[in-house]
Amino acid sequence: MTVTGPLGFRAAGVAAGLKSTGAKDVALVVNEGPLDVAAAVFTTNRVFAAPVAWSRQAVADGIARAVVLNSGGANACTGPEGFADTHHTAEYVADLLEVSAGDVLVCSTGLIGERLPVDRLLAGCDAAAGAADADGGPDAALAIMTTDTVPKTVLVTREVSDEHSVDGATSWSVGGMAKGAGMLAPGLATMLCVLTTDAVVDAATADAALRAATATTFDRVDSDGCMSTNDTVILLASGASQVPVTLEELTAAVTEACADLARALVADAEGASHDIAVTVTNASDETAALAVARAVTRSNLFKAAVFGNDPNWGRVLSAVGTVPEDVAPFDALALDVSINGVQVCRAGGVGEPRELVDLASSREVHVEVDLHAGGAQVTVWTNDLTHDYVHENSAYSS
């Protein structure tokens, strides 16, 4: 049920002609309230798209009533004209919904460096505003896809025990949709995501929950090491369930929703044939664990080896060794590496025979690097480097 799973939301997805294929390409998500709480996190790329510039300002007050999203064009590196296009889109949607333009967030995804066909986009906004209803979530999820092969949606529902029930409410939920299949790297994975909840929360709680959730989910997906210009994750809260929740409760539910969507992004990454979980254990702290995990997930050589079903642990170690000592203290002669449960490297040297590792039977690969330097642990997900990745990214201008 995606973004329309929680109470208090309408959505739609329509085809406006931005994609040459004729597929749906404009999505609208409307928060009907009673609350109009919103929070968002954005790409940390210094080259960011016009809709990121707009939405970052618009959400700063913790309030939003709607999100309009388009595929078929990123509206990035399009100069002042591109920003005017985003601004115009927000004002147009605001008029349609009879809300303030400053309460309309905008997201775009597609090719960088091309203006959007604004007339078509606005016509799509008309159609989406007319069509938006409580069943429109699935269409919205379709409309934000680019090279995604499947829409990604989630619904996390929490029951309320009788003694905590207010006005007879029995549950609350977090729904969401996401797109992203390439240019996936932390800070965030390249993606758009809209999450909705009918819980009763204030803006500060929504913001804290969303930041905590994305830090341990989307920020730990690193498919191809390339950070995008358009990454946006938005959380809208309607309060329509009438259930007040704590920061801990909201964080847990939003994290569960984000983790589900993040895993779906990895599973649909462009051209990938393996999903690789790199877990670093016994690090001095989380920062160290994350740095080592990212070094491995960014090794083209290791990722190409996994594509070839070759448990080439030397490429894991050579990646681990590139992390500076002040970032991640460890003794190179103490490192252990396991691949799918086989400890192929022990104390920095040869362990079990690499022939014992089976990479061919499953899409999932689990790599564990034990630093023997503390107690922190982190997992980062990535994909293998395949012929199809090269093909898609040499043939598709995005």
Add this chain to the structure above:
Amino acid sequence: MTVTGPLGFRAAGVAAGLKSTGAKDVALVVNEGPLDVAAAVFTTNRVFAAPVAWSRQAVADGIARAVVLNSGGANACTGPEGFADTHHTAEYVADLLEVSAGDVLVCSTGLIGERLPVDRLLAGCDAAAGAADADGGPDAALAIMTTDTVPKTVLVTREVSDEHSVDGATSWSVGGMAKGAGMLAPGLATMLCVLTTDAVVDAATADAALRAATATTFDRVDSDGCMSTNDTVILLASGASQVPVTLEELTAAVTEACADLARALVADAEGASHDIAVTVTNASDETAALAVARAVTRSNLFKAAVFGNDPNWGRVLSAVGTVPEDVAPFDALALDVSINGVQVCRAGGVGEPRELVDLASSREVHVEVDLHAGGAQVTVWTNDLTHDYVHENSAYSS
């Protein structure tokens, strides 16, 4: 003429059965003096091979008489046994040459995480010591190849004007050989390189010249972002030309030799179809320029686009934007990007039509990123990301 171009050196390359193909796999370079000056730089990877551990110590006194090199195995991540193998090899060659073991440097290249077949290696050392002569440079260059398709050699000769001639000497030279085709990333590119010179220099001068030369050549090759465990560049000086040279003269000649070899590594990178020079101009300083250039040369998406002859400048900008502001100050709305001379991005936005860029006609691609933030300029070389790169690195365990 490679390492035997300068006077005072013998070399050989023999087949010892380390490579399953039966190709040459053991090389020896001997400095006949009168000087025994040596300098070396090594990988900065914290996971480094046994021969790196050995040679780093052995060259610390600025003295070496010989270098023994093998392909067919990296002797990395092989524990104390692997170090003993390297030590044994150095002692064995020292006995053959009647020099001290501490004056024999060792280099290995090939698969990580496997012991070397030491009996075969030592038999190869016997054969190489017997065969080494003043014409053996080309054979040595063949014996260090792994996935290289061609040997890489260089000879830089400097004439001496009559008034500077000592004892009738008329010239001096720097010769060299290198291997490396994958796992090419700075600090150094993954490679072995032996340089020789017959100039009269002391150890401090040799060391300073080598460090300066590698910093602006091999350290600016970044084929696939993967730093190796075995990188070694060695300079041996025999003094046999009887021509004393200054630090400036030696640095210039060694830099010329290294630049030639570095360019040859890029041209022979595994599976590449384009050599890409990323030049960053008008940076605040060299560190900033280098950081921006490296960010672009490590973008899989940009490199895949070049393979597809797609001048996708949005992927250049999205890579540039990942560099932190404290590393490289610039205004994202001031950035210009040219590809093969066409300014496709102007002031952070759309410039000339991307259709004007021709990537198909030449293997060389020139990308220029103008930061408009100062006066520093740096060029880093990389390759495109191709089907053949993925194929070679998924099929070849190295």
